[in-house]
Amino acid sequence: MGKPHVLMVPFPVQGHVIPMFELAYCLAKHRIRTTIVNTEIVHHRLLNSTSALDDSIRLVSVPDGLESGERQIPGKLMEAVCRVMPVKIEELIREIGGCSAEDKVSCIVYDQSLGRIQQVAERMGIGSVAFLPAAAALLVLGFNIPKLIQDGIIDDQGNPLTDKAVQFAATMPIMSPSDFVWHRLKIASLQKLLFHIMTENNTPTESADWLICNSVLDLEPGAFTMAPQILPIGPLLATNNRPAHSAGGHFWQQEYECLEWLDRQPPCSVIYVAFGSSVMLKKAHVKELALGLELANRPFLWVVRPEAIDGADDWEEFLERVAGRGRIIGWAPQQRVLEHPSTACFISHCGWNSTLESVSSGVPMLCWPYFADQFINQSYVCDIWKVGLRLEEDGANGIVASEEINRKIDRLLGDGAFRGRALHLKGKVWSSAREGGHSHENLSKFINWIKK
Missing domain, CATH: 3.40.50.2000 (Glycogen Phosphorylase B;)
Incomplete structure (x- = not known):
């Protein structure tokens, strides 16, 4: 047979x-x-x-x-x-x-x-x-x-x-x-x-x-x-x-070289930023996120698909200012990045794959959902599992301000309870x-x- x-x-x-x-x-x-x-x-x-x-x-x-x-x-x-x-x-x-x-x-x-x-x-x-x-x-x-x-x-x-x-x-x-x-x-x-x-x-x-x-x-x-x-x-x-x-079904080549860069960073120090395969960031969003990462003054790995941003003012100047501690790539081996001991937190759109990978790696999240079921997943992360925080939009213009990003990074990484709960959940998932x-x-x- x-x-x-x-x-x-x-x-x-x-x-x-x-x-x-x-x-x-x-x-x-x-x-x-x-x-x-x-x-x-x-x-x-x-x-x-x-x-x-x-x-x-x-x-x-x-x-x-x-x-x-x-x-x-x-x-x-x-x-x-x-x-x-x-x-x-x-x-x-x-x-x-x-x-x-x-x-x-x-x-x-x-x-x-x-x-x-x-x-x-x-x-x-x-x-x-x-x-x-x-x-x-x-x-x-x-x-x-x-x-x-x-x-x-x-x-x-x-x-x-x-x-x-x-x-x-x-x-x-x-x-x-x-x-x-x-x-x-x-x-x-x-x-x-x-x-x-x-x-x-x-x-x-x-x-x-x-x-x-x-x-x-x-x-x-x-x-x-x-x-x-x-x-x-x-x-x-x-x-x-x-x-x-x-490749595991990926539409883009994964850039494994970023793992070598992660190897050179201190444990639990890197902010990982990725918004999946469908989110298109507007110019104002990109600018505030870039400024927020700069304000945080921590190492970061940011996945930016070539077609995913609608331009950004002063992008080249930003890259020069953060060259010593920031890494920009087109597509990441995300599971490997989240499992890496240098990764401290994940700024995510809260797609289910990203959410599941983050939870399975014991990594706390900052949630920035855009559409569809991402808001359901955000509620799991923030309200039910309590392993992350929402990034709140400015009511006047609908933009997540750089100060909000910096403030939430400090709060998430400054309170060990978030990582503690994330690691506890990781244990349950793997079990x-x-x-x-x-x-x-x-x-x-x-x-x-x-x-x-």
């Missing part, structure tokens, strides 16, 4: 592709073949940046159904992928199955946001696995949309009807209705589209054979109590077995990932199901 063959379908953005790759490495360790399906554009980016892949992992591509100019229109990619991807996946499964019996797909692991793929699996008689790369709290929010409407918190289009904060369970994030994931997209058409997708996906998500999540029971006990059908198998970064310098731990047991059961 040949190895099981799993088709894996991430949503085509960086924050969703990376954890799917991490899961693929986990499966490869157990002799399970995977084929990861990406849109053509993502596929080519991965081929350009991927330095090592397990022999059991294959990459293929399908069209996203868009003309080149349409990809710049807000919401077009989301709408097209949800509509086109299930059709292309069904065609691909038939094509693969026609090649040989050994290549036949055993099951599909798909991003939970692509709920229509569950219906494809059902029609074709193969196993379906919904994979949530975000916090379980995000899906609990989605499951509770009907109740939020019934209780008059939102209308049937997802618009807030009150500013009263919502907390579904004692250990879950405290959310203002204006912070609900769809509302934080800011553009009305995008809000409506995401709200519709989340509502539509509830039924197929609960109909999947498995609903797995890149999270940990001890991080979200309230969420997993409210939705026990969601099984935590994370953090995948702690349970995978990928090569040390493999869950090790043999006998809750996530490890769930992952083992899942893998055994695939093999059978």
